Each structure stands twice: as C-alpha cells, then as structure tokens.
Amino acid sequence: MIGGKNFAAAILLGAASLGLSVPACAQFDFSGQWSDRYHEDWPERIPGPDAVDLSGLPLSDAGRSKADSWNVSVQTLPERQCIPHMATYNFQGPANLKIWSETDPLTGRPLAWKIFGTFGRTTETIWMDGRPHPSPNALYTFEGFTTGEWEGDMLTTYTTHIKMGYIRRNGVPSSDRATVVSHIVRHGDLLTIITIVEDPVYLTEPFIRTHTWELDPKQQVFPTPCEPVVEVPRPKGVVPHFLPGENPFINEVTKLYGIPLEAVRGGAETMYPEYRKKIKDKYVAPVQCARYCCGWGGGGTGNVGSLHCITGGSATNP
Numbered sequence: 001m002i003g004g005k006n007f008a009a010a011i012l013l014g015a016a017s018l019g020l021s022v023p024a025c026a027q028f029d030f031s032g033q034w035s036d037r038y039h040e041d042w043p044e045r046i047p048g049p050d051a052v053d054l055s056g057l058p059l060s061d062a063g064r065s066k067a068d069s070w071n072v073s074v075q076t077l078p079e080r081q082c083i084p085h086m087a088t089y090n091f092q093g094p095a096n097l098k099i100w101s102e103t104d105p106l107t108g109r110p111l112a113w114k115i116f117g118t119f120g121r122t123t124e125t126i127w128m129d130g131r132p133h134p135s136p137n138a139l140y141t142f143e144g145f146t147t148g149e150w151e152g153d154m155l156t157t158y159t160t161h162i163k164m165g166y167i168r169r170n171g172v173p174s175s176d177r178a179t180v181v182s183h184i185v186r187h188g189d190l191l192t193i194i195t196i197v198e199d200p201v202y203l204t205e206p207f208i209r210t211h212t213w214e215l216d217p218k219q220q221v222f223p224t225p226c227e228p229v230v231e232v233p234r235p236k237g238v239v240p241h242f243l244p245g246e247n248p249f250i251n252e253v254t255k256l257y258g259i260p261l262e263a264v265r266g267g268a269e270t271m272y273p274e275y276r277k278k279i280k281d282k283y284v285a286p287v288q289c290a291r292y293c294c295g296w297g298g299g300g301t302g303n304v305g306s307l308h309c310i311t312g313g314s315a316t317n318p
Contacts, residue, residue, distance in 0.1 A: 010123040019117055027150050028186045030113065033221065034097040034213035041211075043292055045094055049170045050291075051249035053265030055259065060266055063202030064266060067245045070171025073232065073240035082226035084120020086165035087144040088174040088197050091182075091211055093119050097191075113148065113155070117221040126157050133160050155184040167197055167207060175201035189215040205268045258284040258293050 038045055054067055074080060085093050101110040104223040113126040122143040133145055144162035148155050159180040167174045178199035185192045191213045200207050242248075253264045260282040269275050 028153055028155075029101075030099045030155070030184065030186060030191065031101060032099060033216050033217035033219035034099060034191050036094060037212045037214055037220050038094070041092070044168065044209075045092060049168055050253050050256065051170055052247060053170060053253050053264060054167075054172060055253070056262050056271050057168065057172060057266040058203050058205035058207055058268035058271055059172070059266045060202055063199075065244065066173040066202065067171050068250070069241050070247075071240035071242055072170070076231040078228035078230060081228040081231070082120065083165075084122040084142045085118050086122070086142040086174065087124065087146070087159045087162045087180050088142070088165055088178050088199075089169070090118035090122060090124070091193050091195055092167075092209060093169065095119060096216075096219060096221050096266065097213055120226070121223055124159075126155070133158075136284050144180070151183075153185065157182045157184065167199075173202050174199050174268065177201050178203075191215070196262050205271070207271075213312075257284065258286050260299050 043049065050110065051072070052068065052070075054064060057063075058220065059067070061084050082147040084090070085095075095118045099113065099115050102112045102114060103109060104111050109128075111127070111129050113128065115126070115267040117126040118124070119307055122141075124146055126146045126148040128148050131147065133147065138145075138161060140161045140163050142163050142165070146157050148157040150156075157180075159182070162174070162176065162178055162180070164176045165174050166172055174197065178197060178201075181196040181198075183194040183196075185194075192210060193213075194208065194210045196206050197203065197206050253259055254261050260279050262282075263270055263279050264274070269278075
C-alpha cells in the first residue's frame, strides 16, 4: 500500500519514465496569432487622441509642462519617423500580436515568451528563467528588459530599462525612470493585457490600462520596414515644439466636447469616477456634434470602423 504523497510521486515518476507529458500547474499557453479589438478606447488607439488631451492621466507638473510643448509635426522629422512604440505605450497602439515561447531543448520548459507585432516591431522578450534585471547603467531600449513569473493562471511581468518616450500618442511623456508591470490573462480565445506604468518624473500615481485581443489562427503578422524621408522641408536644426504658454490647442478639447479645462489638464484626481461629480455643474454640452459623431466604429467594416465620421458636425450614423 502506497501512501497519498508517495502515490502521487510514483504517478509522476511513472509518467516521466513513459515519456508522457504532465501539464504545468496553473499556467496557460499564450502562443498564437492575436487580433486586436478596438472597442475599448477607440478614439485614442486608432485616429489618435486630441491635442493636449491630458484627462484621466496622473500627471505631475513636469509631465504636464512636457506634454504642452509637444508639436505633432515633430514626427515628420526623418530621425523620428521610424521610432518604435516603447514599453510604456506599445500595447495601447493598434497592434495585432504574434506570441510564442522559446523553450529549453532538454526540459521543454519556456525560457522566455516573445511578443511581436507592436509598432516598429519592438519584440518584447519576457525572460522566465529567473535571471535578474541588469544594472541601472545597462543599455536602455524601446522594449526595455522584462522578466515574468506565474501567479496562478496569470503571467505577471516587470519591465525596466525603457527609453524615454510617451504614454499617450499626443506627446504625454514617459521618462527613462519609468517601469511597467503587466498582467497577461487568457480566457478561452480572448487575451487581456493589463499594464501599470509608474514614473517618478512625470506621474504622481500608477497609470493603469487594459486591452483585449482575440485568437485568430488565419492572421499573419509580418515585419513592416520603415524608411525615413524628408516630408517637410525645414532649415537645418529646426525641431517643431511649443514654448511654455504658447500651445494654441490648450482649449481645443473644451471647445469640441464642453469638458471643463481643469479636467482636460489632467492630474491624478481626474482618473477617478468621483471627479465627475466635482465638475458636473461646469460641463456645457456642445450645441452640435463636432467629432466622433458616428460612435466608436462608425459605419465601416471590420474593427477599425469608418474614419470619415471622425470630424464634421453634420455627420450621421448610417
């Protein structure tokens, strides 16, 4: 008669001796092609956020000042055209993903997970072999350095060594002191990634976002080479920007949607539902719809929707 613990050990030993696979405890396989779903935060992820829209962001004064200096024309500079999305933003941009694991040839256990498909193709490597993060003086890259560990069915990752960049595509900044914690969860054919950005320079509180992908076996994510060109002729050395107090778009979101300027300017308080009560008496509904008049998907086909409905107060939902 074999006791309970000895019996279980004997079963595992027998399975190993017969070459049978024993499922890993509380771990999912994320491998596959994942198609993005844009029903969440569609205006920010596809057409892009409005200029100087800082609402819902826990910005410090330094972060707000940096965002105010942003001029979208800076992206036309040849040296900026092919810059990838960085780890503080990459999953928020439009991105279909390909995920696979690099395994140990002897044990078959994953040494790392690879996530490919974000803008600029900054493939994220999630090291699962217990290696430490490098010295603060090590190389900083757009994808950063990421380690991961399982917490039940959820893969939790920690990313450091990220180049300075942004957390919103209208120039809201992230510094090279920023770190990202991600939680990756699979529910059947749906994959959800929760990202938590902390930045002691530009944020006063952690900034949390979630996005969802759906398994699509027919999808193929290919590299997209980028070749910079001169889009706008300029004198040598000119970098588009706005000096303090000179950004002409500060009031644009208020004019378009009637949202009070104090809310548009961001800050940790604007992240929370209770803030709506504080500003409800200051909200003035626009007389006429001026943007996104057709809803998040418009009348088009597919996930992206119809982009012709982005602007124009006379637009109607087909």
